[in-house]
Every structure is written in structure tokens, then in C-alpha cells.
Amino acid sequence: MSSYVRALAGSTPLVLDSPHSGTTYPEDFGCVCALQVLRRTEDTHVEKLYDFAPALGVAWIEALFPRSYLDANRDLTEIDESLLDAPWPGPIATDPRVLSKVRLGKGLIWRTTDEGVPLYDRKLSVAEVQGRIARCWQPYHAAVAAAIDAAHARHGYSLHVDCHSMPAVASRYATDFPGLAHADFVVGDRDGSTAAPALSRLIGEHLQGLGYDVSYNHPYKGVELVRRYGDPARQRHSVQLEINRKLYMDEQTLVLHEGAERLKGHLRSLVERLLATDPRSL
Structure with missing residues (x-):
């Protein structure tokens, strides 16, 4: 397993993964963006919100590398060639829906922060991008796939929740709905x-029963980690769950506030509900 991926095996049908909460910034990043600005691109503290889960037998996979270095929730074809010093040797996405994120600077390798701040003052080599894929993307996806396969083999079904957080208000370059x-x-x-x-x-x-307001598939439908591993016809269920950061932290200082423990308790109740749910009976 890569030193940039943390994976804990489980015994239940439930698998949780956190692809965007990593805070280990590799030495070869070569980013010119200020760290305090760059850190606001993280799904900061998501791993802490679910730290109870492994003790319940839930498999846990966590990216330790930051999403701005490589986004594990993107397909390998989501390449922004404007970042590279040479043509990309592999396939590149052509779907307009996929390319909308690349144009925003949010492909497999990020070009800008959510506020449009450039990450680089140089071109990246094909070799360094391929190295990031080998060290980060491939072991992360291998760990998620193995955990889901193991859960499904044990129980005849798997439940996978891809764990994320989102700002209270959508940033200018984050989604197609800035200001939402x-x-x-x-x-x-x-x-x-x-x-x-x-x-x-x-x-x-x-x-909703706990007092929260909930949106379905807007503005986040789920991206590569649910697309790749969700197959409900085969009893492989994958859901992306976004949490509003205002519920648990100060978005400017990144410091947890008093809401974090309350939220964690509610997430635990959700996990326990999922552990008691067989989707074949729904």
C-alpha cells in the first residue's frame, strides 16, 4: 500500500472512503499557491468526523495526499493538457459534462483553487503526472475496490459511502453554480x-429526521468513486455524501467548532442505521 493511502479493513457490508481530506503535501508538488489558501481546497477534518467507524467494523480508506496534488475522485482521462509541457500519451475525456470541470481547473491534476488562484507558474511534465497517478490514484482506487469486493463477498451486498465536505456557499470556480x-x-x-x-x-x-436540510443530486451528483464502484443491479451501492462545513468548522481558520461533536454523533447514528439495513429488502 502506498504511504499516501490509509486503509483499514472491515467486517461489515459498509465501506467509507475520504478522497479529499489529505493534508500530507508532497515535496515534489512544486505549487506556488500559499499554503493557507491551498488548504481551503481540502475536505478538512472529514476523517475526524468518521473516526468512530473502524471500531464498528466499517472499512475505511483515506487519501493522505491533498486533492490539489491529485484528485482521486476524477477519472484518469480528465487531463488538463494546458498544464503539461508535452502531449498526454493516454486517452483524454471528450464528454462535455466531464470537460466542464477540467475547464474550471478541476481535472485529475488541479490548475487553480476554487477561487481561481493558479497553483503553478510552470508546466508539469508527463512523467511527474504519471508518477502521481502511480503513487496516489492507483493505490487509492485499488484499496477502495478491494474493500468493496471483500464486503460484497462476505455479505452478498455492499454499501459504499464516499465521504466529502463542501463550503457553505459555492466558490467561483468550484461548480457550475457559483454562489449557491x-x-x-x-x-x-x-x-x-x-x-x-x-x-x-x-x-x-x-x-432530515435529525433536523438537517438535504438535497439530492444537486449540485453534486457524485463523481468517479461512485460511478466506478456503484452497480445497484449487482447489489453494489455507492453514494456520495457531502457535508456543509459550516456545521463543524470555521471555514477561514479551518478550526473545528462546537458543532463537530454533535455532527459526529449524528453521523454515527447514520452509520449504525446503514449497518442495520439490507438493501435487498428495500
Whole structure:
């Protein structure tokens, strides 16, 4: 396993992963953006919100590298060639929906922060991007795939929650909806294609019952980690869950506030609900 990926095996049908909470900034990053600005691109503290899960038998996979270095929730074809000093030797995405994120500077390798601040004053070599893929993307996806396969083999089904956080208000270069005030939670299943809709509703209704407002598939439908591993027809259910950062931290200082422990308790109740749910009976 890569030193940039933390993976804890589980015994239950549930797998959690956090691809964007990493804070280990590699020496070869070569980024010119100030660290305090760069750190606001993280899903900061998401790993702390779910730190109870392994003790419940839940598999846990966590990227230790930052998403601005390489985004594990992007496909390998989401290459921004404007960043490179030579043509990319592999396939490049052509789907306009995928390319919209690349144009925003949010491909596999980020070009800008969510506020449009450039990360580099140089071109990246093809070799260094390939190195990031080998050290970060490939072992991360291998760990997620192995955990889901193991859960499915043990129980005949798997439940996978891709764990994220989002700013209270969408930044200028973050999504196609700049300035949007986000709900407390966004449940994404790519319009029912990566999880049984009844399972996504169960998650949303559980959170609503705790007093939160919940949006489904807007503005986040779920990206590569649910697209790649969700297959509800084969009882492999993957959901992306976004948490509004205002619920647990100061977005400017990145310091946890008093809401974090309350939120963690509610996330634990959600995890326990999922552990008690067989999607085959929904």
C-alpha cells in the first residue's frame, strides 16, 4: 500500500472512503499557491468526523495526499493538457459534462483553487503526472475496490459511502453554480444509477429526521468513486455524501467548532442505521 493511502479493513457490508481530506503535501508538488489558501481546497477534518467507524467494523480508506496534488475522485482521462509541457500519451475525456470541470481547473491534476488562484507558474511534465497517478490514484482506487469486493463477498451486498465536505456557499470556480448556498447535506447517486434510490432516500430521510436540510443530486451528483464502484443491479451501492462545513468548522481558520461533536454523533447514528439495513429488502 502506498504511504499516501490509509486503509483499514472491515467486517461489515459498509465501506467509507475520504478522497479529499489529505493534508500530507508532497515535496515534489512544486505549487506556488500559499499554503493557507491551498488548504481551503481540502475536505478538512472529514476523517475526524468518521473516526468512530473502524471500531464498528466499517472499512475505511483515506487519501493522505491533498486533492490539489491529485484528485482521486476524477477519472484518469480528465487531463488538463494546458498544464503539461508535452502531449498526454493516454486517452483524454471528450464528454462535455466531464470537460466542464477540467475547464474550471478541476481535472485529475488541479490548475487553480476554487477561487481561481493558479497553483503553478510552470508546466508539469508527463512523467511527474504519471508518477502521481502511480503513487496516489492507483493505490487509492485499488484499496477502495478491494474493500468493496471483500464486503460484497462476505455479505452478498455492499454499501459504499464516499465521504466529502463542501463550503457553505459555492466558490467561483468550484461548480457550475457559483454562489449557491448549499444544503446541510447533499446525497448523490448520479440520479439513481450508483445506488438504489430507496437507499439514498433512507440516508436523506434519516438526516432530515435529525433536523438537517438535504438535497439530492444537486449540485453534486457524485463523481468517479461512485460511478466506478456503484452497480445497484449487482447489489453494489455507492453514494456520495457531502457535508456543509459550516456545521463543524470555521471555514477561514479551518478550526473545528462546537458543532463537530454533535455532527459526529449524528453521523454515527447514520452509520449504525446503514449497518442495520439490507438493501435487498428495500
